[in-house]
Amino acid sequence: MLQIRWHSRAGQGAVTGAKALADVMARTGKYVQAYSVYGAEKRGAPMTAYDKIDDKPILDHSKWMIPDYVLVIDPSLVFQEEIVENTTDDTVFIVTSHLDKDDLLAMAKHLQGKKVYVIDAIKISQEEIGRAIPNTPMLGAFIKVSEIIPFEDFLVSIEDILSKFPKKIIEGNLRAIKRAYEEVK
Amino acid sequence: MAQKYELKSKEVWDGNMAAAHALRQAQVDVVAAYPITPSTPIVQNYAQFLADGYVDGEFVMVESEHSAMSACVGAAAAGGRVATATSSQGYALMVEVLYQASGMRLPIVMTVVNRALASPLNIHGDHSDLYLGRDAGWIHLIANNPQEAYDMTLCAFKIAEDERVRLPVTTNQDGFLVSHTAQVVKPLQDEDAYKFIGEYKPLNPMLDTKNPVTYGAQTEEEWHFEHKANQHKALMDSPAVIKEVFDEFEKISGRKYNLVETYKLDDADIALVLMGSAYETAILAVDKAREEGIKVGLLMPRVFRPFPYNEVAEKLKNVKAVAALDRSAPMGTTGALYNEVAGALAANGQSAIMTNYIYGLGGRDTTVEHILDVIKETNENAKAGKRVTDLQGFINLRGPKLSFN
Amino acid sequence: MATPKEMLTTWDKVQFGAVLPSFEDPEHKKRSKFHSYNYSVADWRVEKPVFNRDLCIDCDFCWVSCPDSCFIVEEVVNKRGKKQAKIVGINYNLCKGCGVCVEVCPTPIKSLLMFPEYVDNDEALKQWPKKD
Numbered sequence: 178m179l180q181i182r183w184h185s186r187a188g189q190g191a192v193t194g195a196k197a198l199a200d201v202m203a204r205t206g207k208y209v210q211a212y213s214v215y216g217a218e219k220r221g222a223p224m225t226a227y228d229k230i231d232d233k234p235i236l237d238h239s240k241w242m243i244p245d246y247v248l249v250i251d252p253s254l255v256f257q258e259e260i261v262e263n264t265t266d267d268t269v270f271i272v273t274s275h276l277d278k279d280d281l282l283a284m285a286k287h288l289q290g291k292k293v294y295v296i297d298a299i300k301i302s303q304e305e306i307g308r309a310i311p312n313t314p315m316l317g318a319f320i321k322v323s324e325i326i327p328f329e330d331f332l333v334s335i336e337d338i339l340s341k342f343p344k345k346i347i348e349g350n351l352r353a354i355k356r357a358y359e360e361v362k
Numbered sequence: 363m364a365q366k367y368e369l370k371s372k373e374v375w376d377g378n379m380a381a382a383h384a385l386r387q388a389q390v391d392v393v394a395a396y397p398i399t400p401s402t403p404i405v406q407n408y409a410q411f412l413a414d415g416y417v418d419g420e421f422v423m424v425e426s427e428h429s430a431m432s433a434c435v436g437a438a439a440a441g442g443r444v445a446t447a448t449s450s451q452g453y454a455l456m457v458e459v460l461y462q463a464s465g466m467r468l469p470i471v472m473t474v475v476n477r478a479l480a481s482p483l484n485i486h487g488d489h490s491d492l493y494l495g496r497d498a499g500w501i502h503l504i505a506n507n508p509q510e511a512y513d514m515t516l517c518a519f520k521i522a523e524d525e526r527v528r529l530p531v532t533t534n535q536d537g538f539l540v541s542h543t544a545q546v547v548k549p550l551q552d553e554d555a556y557k558f559i560g561e562y563k564p565l566n567p568m569l570d571t572k573n574p575v576t577y578g579a580q581t582e583e584e585w586h587f588e589h590k591a592n593q594h595k596a597l598m599d600s601p602a603v604i605k606e607v608f609d610e611f612e613k614i615s616g617r618k619y620n621l622v623e624t625y626k627l628d629d630a631d632i633a634l635v636l637m638g639s640a641y642e643t644a645i646l647a648v649d650k651a652r653e654e655g656i657k658v659g660l661l662m663p664r665v666f667r668p669f670p671y672n673e674v675a676e677k678l679k680n681v682k683a684v685a686a687l688d689r690s691a692p693m694g695t696t697g698a699l700y701n702e703v704a705g706a707l708a709a710n711g712q713s714a715i716m717t718n719y720i721y722g723l724g725g726r727d728t729t730v731e732h733i734l735d736v737i738k739e740t741n742e743n744a745k746a747g748k749r750v751t752d753l754q755g756f757i758n759l760r761g762p763k764l765s766f767n
Numbered sequence: 768m769a770t771p772k773e774m775l776t777t778w779d780k781v782q783f784g785a786v787l788p789s790f791e792d793p794e795h796k797k798r799s800k801f802h803s804y805n806y807s808v809a810d811w812r813v814e815k816p817v818f819n820r821d822l823c824i825d826c827d828f829c830w831v832s833c834p835d836s837c838f839i840v841e842e843v844v845n846k847r848g849k850k851q852a853k854i855v856g857i858n859y860n861l862c863k864g865c866g867v868c869v870e871v872c873p874t875p876i877k878s879l880l881m882f883p884e885y886v887d888n889d890e891a892l893k894q895w896p897k898k899d
Contacts, residue, residue, distance in 0.1 A: 184810060195543045200374040202547050209374060212543035215485070221811035221863055234546075236646055238507075238539045238639035239729040253810060309813065482785035761777025 178235070179325070182244040183226040184214075184254045185312075191250060194312030195226040198319070201334040202230045205326060209232045216326075223254055244268055248319060250298055250311040259288045266291070271318050271361065273298040273311055276360060294322050296361040305353035306346065313350045317357035328358060363455035364389060364418045366552050367411070369738065373620060375510040375547045379445070379538035381473040381533065382407035384515035388471075389473035391442030391674035393560070394433030398452035400537040401475035406568045407448050408568075427452035431459035431470075433552035439577045443519070444469065450477035453491040455497065465593060466577055467565075469522035470530040472500075473515055477531040477537040478724040486725025487537030490608045492666065493698050498548070499593055501531040501600060502666040504637045509547045511535040514615060518551070518606045519559045519649030527600045528565060529593075534666075538725060539639040549611050550615060557728075558614055597668045602750055621670040622623025624677055625658030626652070632740045633678055635661045635703050636687035640728050641723065656741050663702075671706035673676060678707065683715040683744040687757075689722045694726075696754055715743045721757035732757050774800060803823065812864030814881045815892040817858050822878035825853055829868035829879060837862040 181198070185191030192213045199211035213226035218338040220340045227242060229235050239292070249272040250253050259355050271294045274281050282288055298311035308312070313335070320331045335354065339347045368387065375383070382404045385393065393412075395405040411417050416669050422437075424430045430446055438444040448456060453474060463470050476492050492502060503518060506510040511533065518531040535541055550558070564576050581589055598648040601621055608619040627633060634644055641662045653657045661677055663670055678684060684707075690699025695701070701719035707714055719736055722728045739751045752765035782788075787801035798804055830838040830852070839856045863882070876898060877883045882891045 193606070194372065196376075199544050203372060203374045208544055208546055210545050211374070212376075215542070221808070221865070223811075227425065236642040237730060238536070238543070238643045240727045241729050253813075759778055760775070761779050764778060 178229055178231040179246075180242045180244045180286060181228040181230075181246045181319075182242065183228075183315075184247065184249045184251065184257075184260050185224055186251045187222045187224050189250055190310045190312035191248075192223065193278070194248075194250070194316060195228050197312075197338050198228050198316060199230070200338050201326070201331060202228075205247065205330070207232065208234045209350050212240075214240055222234040223251075223257070223259075245272065246319065246323065248315050250315050252299055255281065255288075256285050261291065262263050263285045264291070268292070269322060270294065270332065271296060271315065271322055273315070275300060294318065294361050296346055296357050298357060300325060301353050301356050301360070306349040314353040314357035317354035318361035321358045365415045367416050369485060369549050369551060371548060372546050373549055374544050374650050375490045375508050375512070375549075376403075376544045377505070377508040377535040378542065379407055379544075380512035380547050380549075381515050381535070382411065382547060385445050385471075385473065386411045387550070387552050388443065388444045388445070388516070388519050388559050389417060390419050390471075390558060392420045392422060392434070392437035392444045392599045393446060394424055394430045394437065395448070396424050396427045396428070396430045396452060397447075398449050399445070399542045400477060401447040401449040401452075401473065402486070403541075404473055408447075412444035417668055418571075425453040427549045428459060431463065431593060434472075435459060435463050435466065437472050438463070439466060439567075440569045441564035443517075443523070443562040444468070445472065447475070449475045450485075450491050454494060455629075457494060460495055460530075461580065465589070466604045467593070467596070468530060469519075469528055471515065471517045471518045471522055472530065472532045474532045474534045475537050475541040476534050480715065484724040485537070487539050487541075487639075487689075488723045488725065489534075490691065492532075492534050493690045495532065496667060496698065499529065499597065499666065501527075501529055501597065501604070503531060503533045504664055504666055505533055505535045506639050506662075507540055507546045508535075508543065509617070509694075510619075512547055512549060513615065516555055516559060516734065517604075517607050517611055517619070520610075521600065521604055523560075523562065524603045524607075525565070527564070527596060527603050529596055529600065534638070535641040535699070548615075550582045554614060569654035572747065576586040582766075585701050586603040592637065601665065601670060602669055614657040618619055619664055621663070621665050622673045622677055623660075623662045623664050625660040627661060627677055627681075627721050629657060630659030630681055631657040632685075632737070632744045634685050634687060634733070634736065634740070635663075635674075635699055637662050637666065637699065638689060640687070640689065640733070643728060643730060643734045646730045647737060650730065650734055650750050651737045651741075656737060658737050658741070663699075665762065669702050669706075671702065671709060671755065674703060675706040675712055678703070678714060679710075679712055681714050682747070683717070683740045685719055685740040687719045687721055687736070690720075691723060692718075692720060692724060692754070700754075709725050713750050715747075717743065717749065717751055718754045719757050720754065720759075726758055728757060731756060771800075779794075784799060785862055796854060801841060808859060808863040809860050812859075812862060812884060814864050815859065815862065815884050816857060816864070816866065816868050816879050817882050817888050818854070819878045819880070819895055822874050822895075823854055824874055825851070826873060827852060827854070828871040828873060832867050832871045833862075834867065835861045838868070841875070851854070876892065 183191040195211040212228040269292045298314040301314040314325035397405040400505045479490040501515045514533040522531040686700035696718045754766040785878045791799045845851045
């Protein structure tokens with residue numbers, strides 16, 4: 178089973194991102210679970226969302242997991258040590274930051290020695306979508322790093338999942354996804 | 363005419379979305395609701411479907427849950443198919459009217475997302491609200507995942523509206539653990555779902571002005587008892603209809619539901635009894651325990667009311683020890699599920715060693731390992747041939763060991 | 768903000784009835800660990816409001832609207848010799864950057880504007896829009 182944990186602030190779209198990834202993977206015949214851990218908090222509060230992807234139906238309804246991937250879509254949460262909780266040396270971190278990897282690791286000591294990829298998902302979403310909703314660019318970066326499915330297949334599915342939105346939003350998101358796919362390091 | 367909603371053979375829905383689609387496909391005439399976390403998205407999604415032309419019906423906004431259920435009672439008495447959704451404090455505020463709905467034999471469907479009751483305030487899942495409505499005269503169906511939340515809601519209409527039943531039904535799913543967890547759901551197409559439920563057949567509708575009727579009559583000691591006995595008989599007889607509905611549902615969906623669900627119970631020495639999403643987590647714990655040589659099985663009443671006590675006893679007749687796990691604060695006795703199962707065994711002359719565990723209050727995480735610990739303790743009782751563990755224990759509770767004997 | 772871990776006690780030590788004392792020492796106003804003053808939401812901020820004293824008319828709309836009581840107020844005596852509240856700044860230890868104060872500010876050129884967190888306040892004041 179592949180397990181993914183998202184770190185985000187309420188309102189940045191981690192739940193939507195986690196559900197979209199689950200939807201994409203379900204279309205390839207996988208079984209999925211996407212959920213989030215909510216407090217009683219409001220927009221801006223730190224929160225976590227989760228994806229489980231497997232070949233057989235997922236029965237475990239406990240919240241606890243050891244993630245294979247940790248996706249951090251808020252630049253300030255990168256500096257909070259909670260993001261490394263319950264991870265192993267094999268856990269892959271994809272984090273949002275305007276810093277390059279060396280500068281980031283110098284400041285975020287808890288990430289030293291971990292497998293870390295950096296993407297400026299905030300900047301990409303601001304420039305391509307017009308709002309700081311970094312969830313879809315993070316998906317582009319995740320597909321690049323994980324190689325979980327071919328990028329072309331991912332684009333077909335995500336375009337269909339986004340089809341309820343206006344054309345301008347869909348196009349902006351697709352541009353953001355493609356840019357993140359290219360720019361993640 | 364409502365528009366057809368394009369559905370894929372597999373959707374990724376959370377429990378709330380699944381329940382909302384079931385309400386849409388039932389083409390409910392009136393939904394009166396006062397949204398409350400975590401069931402809010404059921405009402406929100408339904409209102410969206412209505413606004414987008416996918417439902418021919420009325421959505422009534424009210425000022426409280428007491429009013430929501432009152433409006434449901436009014437609309438159902440008027441002669442319409444009626445549904446609502448609620449959780450926790452909202453459920454608690456409805457309780458007075460829940461008894462009115464069942465006493466008037468109105469087939470209202472309520473999609474409940476189970477949540478803890480305050481105080482202290484908590485928005486997360488446990489079965490406090492379900493247990494609060496236990497004696498209200500409703501049929502209570504349990505769903506363990508989004509697929510079941512969808513399936514149970516469709517079945518609920520057909521059970522409630524059957525002329526042999528004519529009782530209100532709740533469908534229950536765990537707050538957040540099911541309601542906000544997206545999983546693969548295989549929906550029926552709109553026409554198939556509607557055909558399964560069937561056209562609504564009004565019984566004594568108040569809107570039939572040629573045949574005026576009174577609802578909510580007063581019956582004192584000379585008459586009240588007979589009415590309540592009649593109502594109880596309908597509830598006690600309803601399993602026959604529930605089975606029929608489940609069988610018919612299997613024919614169109616391929617998914618089989620039973621009054622009592624079991625897992626690997628046939629050759630089991632010990633059994634765990636629990637309801638809700640933790641039942642599925644427990645399946646993984648059973649598989650692990652069996653790898654270690656412990657012959658354990660699971661049992662869940664799919665129908666919490668009417669409680670299928672004879673079926674439960676029959677399924678448990680060969681086990682030596684049973685642990686009943688309750689997701690609600692028992693407040694002064696053993697948990698409700700323990701009491702029901704113990705009563706069922708006693709009534710059938712069975713004497714498996716019984717223990718009770720309290721777990722998951724206010725959404726406290728319950729993992730495979732936690733359930734595995736319970737299995738091992740229960741196995742100790744079976745091996746000893748008598749109870750060597752405490753009568754009532756607490757799972758994943760922080761602090762010194764708390765137990766009662 | 769999540770409840771701090773050190774407050775999550777065991778079942779035998781939790782506060783009776785979940786009744787939480789605001790003060791350890793009410794007489795000397797010594798705040799307890801449960802006092803809402805200790806629940807900082809400042810780390811939620813992505814953008815911050817900057818206050819321009821030169822444009823402010825002391826209407827107090829921001830002070831009333833702020834959900835976190837961020838606005839620092841001084842008591843001053845006005846020209847007519849009456850006591851008056853004067854807004855003098857923002858407590859960034861309390862502000863979560865919601866922007867409500869900017870929304871309600873009524874001056875023709877707003878006396879509160881949102882800036883990126885990393886922009887220095889003096890720099891922000893230099894960038895302030897000018898009258899045409």
